[in-house]
Amino acid sequence: MNGDQIGNLIYLVVLGTALVSWYVVQNRGGLGKMMQHAALWGLIFVGAIAAIGLWDDIRQDVNPQxxxxxxxxxxxxxxxxxxxxxxxxxxxxxxxxxxxxxxxxxxxxxxxxxxxxxxxxxxxxxxxxxxxxxxxxxxxxxxxxxxxxxxxxxxxxxxxxxxxxxxxxxxxxxxxxxxxxxxxxxxxxxxx
CATH class of the missing domain: 2.40.70.10 (Acid Proteases)
Incomplete structure (x- = not known):
């Protein structure tokens, strides 16, 4: 990783931490509901990453060449x-x-x-x-x-x-x- 990539990673971690902290503070009364939402967003994120990683295989099935x-x-x-x-x-x-x-x-x-x-x-x-x-x-x-x-x-x-x-x-x-x-x-x- 070069310096720009490390800087981008640090920025994303700080931004993600700020967003998660804000969400926890806003929903501290309904901790169970908050965990459900967090799990849902985690699954959406993992699904998006999997789709991006498998795009070449998916594209070949959808639009064969x-x-x-x-x-x-x-x-x-x-x-x-x-x-x-x-x-x-x-x-x-x-x-x-x-x-x-x-x-x-x-x-x-x-x-x-x-x-x-x-x-x-x-x-x-x-x-x-x-x-x-x-x-x-x-x-x-x-x-x-x-x-x-x-x-x-x-x-x-x-x-x-x-x-x-x-x-x-x-x-x-x-x-x-x-x-x-x-x-x-x-x-x-x-x-x-």
Whole structure:
């Protein structure tokens, strides 16, 4: 501990002692009730300290994140609370969020994701895709780079959706680049 930390600790001890002393003087007639309140506040304090100490573990459960194991050629995606698997890839150097869709034959970007990746110049919506919500116009594009940690693919064919779409879709044209795709224990595992 350095001098500033020791000074802060002394300040907190003096402040805590003053507060406890004031509380005892104010409630000297109801000592039993005061002890109950003190125990309650002690438990709240211990709970807060435990939550802060365990925050990384709690956050992983509440908002799970993808894991890349480069040495094993493995990516693990936790199942989100909505039941889908989401992945963040760098498309042309720009982080882009996708929902993994093994039922989609291609990679499909939202217009917003395409704009962020610099793909909106001269989009021509020549092709059509059939979705659960009907047909939509799409514009074919080529993604210069698609990267996830050490895994990088170049010149990936994709489409920009002409309709409304919340999240870009990561379809089989990308997923086929993996040797193994497995669903196990609430995780989607991709291996190269």
């Amino acid at each position: 993808q894991s890349v194991f480069a040495d094993q050629g493995r990516i693990e995606l936790p199942r989100a609370p909505d039941g889908h698997y989401y992945i963040s890839l760098d498309v042309n150097g720009v982080p882009t969020r996708f929902v993994v869709d093994t039922g989609a034959s291609a990679v499909v970007l939202t217009r917003e994701a395409a704009a962020r990746a610099g793909l909106t110049d001269n989009l021509i919506f020549l092709t059509e895709a059939r979705t659960a919500n009907g047909s939509v116009k799409t514009a074919p594009v080529r993604l210069e780079t698609v990267a996830l940690g050490p895994f990088e693919d170049r010149n990936l064919p994709a489409y920009v959706n002409g309709g409304e779409m919340e999240t870009s879709l990561l379809g089989m044209t990308y997923l086929n680049r993996f040797d193994r795709i497995e669903l196990s224990g609430g995780k989607l595992v991709l291996e190269r």
